[in-house]
Amino acid sequence: MPEIVSLTRHHDRSAFDCGVLELNSFLKATARQHSNKGISRTFVLSEHEKPAAIIGYFTLTLCEVRAESLPSAYAKKYPQHGLPAVRLVRLAVSRKYQGKDYGSLLLAEAIHRTVLIADQAGLIGLFVDAKDERAQKFYEKYGFVSLPGHVLQLFLPLETLRLSGGKLRPSINRTPYIGK
DSSP states (O other): OEEEEEOOTTSOOTTOOOSOHHHHHIIIIIHHHHHHHTSOEEEEEEETTBTTSOSEEEEEEEEEEEGGGSOHHHHTTSOSSEEEEEEEEEEEEOGGGTTSSHHHHHHHHHHHHHHHHHHHHOOSEEEEEOSSHHHHHHHHTTTOEEETTEEEEEEEEHHHHHHHHHHTOOOOEEOOOOOO
């Protein structure tokens, strides 16, 4: 059964290849450093039998957005100062595992963790910058909406996050972030 855990030094980052140099490089050279410094958290998907091999990963961080950058239906709900949110900074699946719905599984877990953060600290939603039109369509399939004037910048409002979390509930083992 697949499991999603915090990235550690025991994971084989060198063998990961999703076909996008920027995503490969981030995992190999930056993800652990950012986790250690408290900048972001990266979670990896692996098989229980091969825990060092990375099937895919995603990275979350906190961010602040202004209401005027949101679609008008949402912007009018919030005050104009900075609003708390979570940003899905990276999401990638190894070439060997692409086309097997692992991207959806990783997104479901990112949504689940975002809802947990919302329950503890409050936030308005989950943001992501899609790399291209194909990625944009992937996120839109799960309820993300484009920001005005920035079609590749997408937003999943908290209400939709809560609904999506139940529909996408993955069958995986989870471990909480424990630190280094």
